Amino acid sequence: MNTRRVLAAAVTITFATGLPARQPHVAAATHALSDTLREPPLLRNRSRVPGVVEFDLTAAPAKLRLIPGGPLVNVYAYNGSVPGPTIDVREGDSVVIHFHNELPETSTVHWHGLHLPADMDGSVLEPIPPGTTYDYAFRLARGSAGTYWYHPHPDVRSTYQVAMGLFGAFIVRAADDPLAAQRIPEKLLILSDNRFGADGQVEFPDPRSITAEIDLENGREGNVLFVNGQVAPTIPIAHGALQRWRIVNASAARVYRLALPGRPLIKVGTDGGLFEHPVEVPDVILANSGRVELLVRGDSSTVLQDLPYDRYMPQTRPPDWDSTRTLLYVRGGRVTGASAVRPLSMPAVLRPIPTLDTTLVAARRVIVMSQGQLDGKRMDMHRIDIRARLNTTEIWTIQNVVGMDHPFHLHGFQAQVLDRGGVPEPFPSWNDTVNIPKHSSVRIVVRFDDYPGRWMYHCHILDHEDEGMMGVLELSN
Amino acid sequence: MKSRYAMPALALVAAVGLVAARAGTRDPNHRAVQAGATLADTIMHGRYLVISHDCGGCHGGGSDPAAQGWLAGEMTPDMQFLIGPCYLTPGAKPCFHTHPRNLTPDNETGLGRFTERQIFNALRYGLRPEDTPDVEITSMTPGAGNYPLHPRYLAVPMPWMAWRHMPDEDLWAIAAYLKRGVRPVHNLVPESEGPPDFWAGAYTVDKIGVYPAQAFPTKNEQAP
Numbered sequence: 001m002n003t004r005r006v007l008a009a010a011v012t013i014t015f016a017t018g019l020p021a022r023q024p025h026v027a028a029a030t031h032a033l034s035d036t037l038r039e040p041p042l043l044r045n046r047s048r049v050p051g052v053v054e055f056d057l058t059a060a061p062a063k064l065r066l067i068p069g070g071p072l073v074n075v076y077a078y079n080g081s082v083p084g085p086t087i088d089v090r091e092g093d094s095v096v097i098h099f100h101n102e103l104p105e106t107s108t109v110h111w112h113g114l115h116l117p118a119d120m121d122g123s124v125l126e127p128i129p130p131g132t133t134y135d136y137a138f139r140l141a142r143g144s145a146g147t148y149w150y151h152p153h154p155d156v157r158s159t160y161q162v163a164m165g166l167f168g169a170f171i172v173r174a175a176d177d178p179l180a181a182q183r184i185p186e187k188l189l190i191l192s193d194n195r196f197g198a199d200g201q202v203e204f205p206d207p208r209s210i211t212a213e214i215d216l217e218n219g220r221e222g223n224v225l226f227v228n229g230q231v232a233p234t235i236p237i238a239h240g241a242l243q244r245w246r247i248v249n250a251s252a253a254r255v256y257r258l259a260l261p262g263r264p265l266i267k268v269g270t271d272g273g274l275f276e277h278p279v280e281v282p283d284v285i286l287a288n289s290g291r292v293e294l295l296v297r298g299d300s301s302t303v304l305q306d307l308p309y310d311r312y313m314p315q316t317r318p319p320d321w322d323s324t325r326t327l328l329y330v331r332g333g334r335v336t337g338a339s340a341v342r343p344l345s346m347p348a349v350l351r352p353i354p355t356l357d358t359t360l361v362a363a364r365r366v367i368v369m370s371q372g373q374l375d376g377k378r379m380d381m382h383r384i385d386i387r388a389r390l391n392t393t394e395i396w397t398i399q400n401v402v403g404m405d406h407p408f409h410l411h412g413f414q415a416q417v418l419d420r421g422g423v424p425e426p427f428p429s430w431n432d433t434v435n436i437p438k439h440s441s442v443r444i445v446v447r448f449d450d451y452p453g454r455w456m457y458h459c460h461i462l463d464h465e466d467e468g469m470m471g472v473l474e475l476s477n
Numbered sequence: 478m479k480s481r482y483a484m485p486a487l488a489l490v491a492a493v494g495l496v497a498a499r500a501g502t503r504d505p506n507h508r509a510v511q512a513g514a515t516l517a518d519t520i521m522h523g524r525y526l527v528i529s530h531d532c533g534g535c536h537g538g539g540s541d542p543a544a545q546g547w548l549a550g551e552m553t554p555d556m557q558f559l560i561g562p563c564y565l566t567p568g569a570k571p572c573f574h575t576h577p578r579n580l581t582p583d584n585e586t587g588l589g590r591f592t593e594r595q596i597f598n599a600l601r602y603g604l605r606p607e608d609t610p611d612v613e614i615t616s617m618t619p620g621a622g623n624y625p626l627h628p629r630y631l632a633v634p635m636p637w638m639a640w641r642h643m644p645d646e647d648l649w650a651i652a653a654y655l656k657r658g659v660r661p662v663h664n665l666v667p668e669s670e671g672p673p674d675f676w677a678g679a680y681t682v683d684k685i686g687v688y689p690a691q692a693f694p695t696k697n698e699q700a701p
Contacts, residue, residue: 212674314573314669314670315669315670370607371605371629376592376610383613401607402607420601439665441584
């Protein structure tokens, strides 16, 4: 008998594990039952002035049928739709968005990934009380073309408001986009998930329940997976034709590992837009709030899969974490339209991405992510955690010291990854959200070229953000 | 199978250790922490406590600080624990695998990024350092005095419920030794499994008693 055996025997105890029952994964059972993918409505520009776009965006309670044949569900919706309408604008545009908060609670609109003045960022520091209007106004810089999204970022209530339906895509286009010049058709795919109770309504656990504890740990995941608010819809692509997919992960916590079985994915961009060159990858791990752009060529029919990815703590890992899910049916077929099978004349470089200069770095910082905390602290809105100067470059080491992944999001700036776990990043790209896998470090370099004020940085698992796994960066001259 | 202390013996070692700490000793490796102790004194005291409390028995290196893998955590599968009925009956459920973690000050895989106060709170209250803010805890009521509303406890069978009875200066000395007296070893230990309540159900007062312990003498004890 040794210490180890005695210690283990001493705790051969009987306990109710409280592990959640395996929830059925809801999807269209077959391709035949699946609807064609629809895109969210475009938000209408009411400005007639060239270079100025002006929108009205209203967040309000609504009743929508979220699942075909299901009941009407009480939701929060932007302009009455879930996902909210897509904002589609161009580099150089001056954007004005009149946000009307008709919710029964305080909200904000965070323009996730956009480089804009701090008081236009829609963070917890700029709450919009119920019944009021706030005008978000900012100008989209040259080089900012990419796929972004918008969602509420109020104090403590982000998980709830996003789960209730508040999220939408924000696309910035470049005049010289080489893929647009090739007239490659585009599809927007907004990934989200949700959980419904026996009454069909959006379900949240009793705060004292073990489910609430598990949500706090993992982030709230749902068992119904949506693409643009549809369950496993279909995209038709003619054989040989190309499509550009802009994919947004708007889930509160779910990380997707996207794959087309048997085919490589052609990845052409991330959060902040196109790469210099396309890359072929077997699959893409898309952390919540991240975006990716893919080129997909039509072939025989297939499915877009979500492969198992273990981001979890073993104590709260869902029982069905290792199942493969079907997100989308891809219907192949013969050439039908004029857009199909044209030889591509791709430019040598999709767009130049200047590598940020790491030789003149004003500060190197380490940010430690643990459960619900950054650097051992919870957020305090009145505390400045990092003071930095404008027109400087900094290198941040984001260090995850715990056994689950945490996606790190810096507001207002696109950063370049230097290395992940010591492995140099093979090419530069722009990112506002970087997944930090369990027990590993990622170094990013960021240039603070403009916009003084206070900025958030945080874990983008929304439950962790609400819990205060967030810090405040102050930029000043 | 290597011979190691049994649990009751471990408690005895702890008691003897404390007596020795009070009385002073000729062991040149051990210098008690006293008023005006230097950092070196504190670290040496922590070292003595770590060796004598058999931390290495689970966390690597046994009782020999010169041994390979000293406090570096699980290196081989035989160092893990099976917790639950599967310990006696293979395949029985629930079954949790728990893993002695890396106690060296490596930044990513060890205790490097935790403060000495977080290590102190782990030993005194059983709280996982990564889940517990770096603050002084002044209460044991969840939600009060910085005690977390949802406490996350160290995995079974870490015997913190016995070691929490050590005086403050001993726990601080252990934290100082682990953070400053040990070379970092990069060894990623798998996260321990457990029930979703993070063992709260295993650490109730009726199972582990109260802290501080009931006044002497209890019904099992007698005054000399």
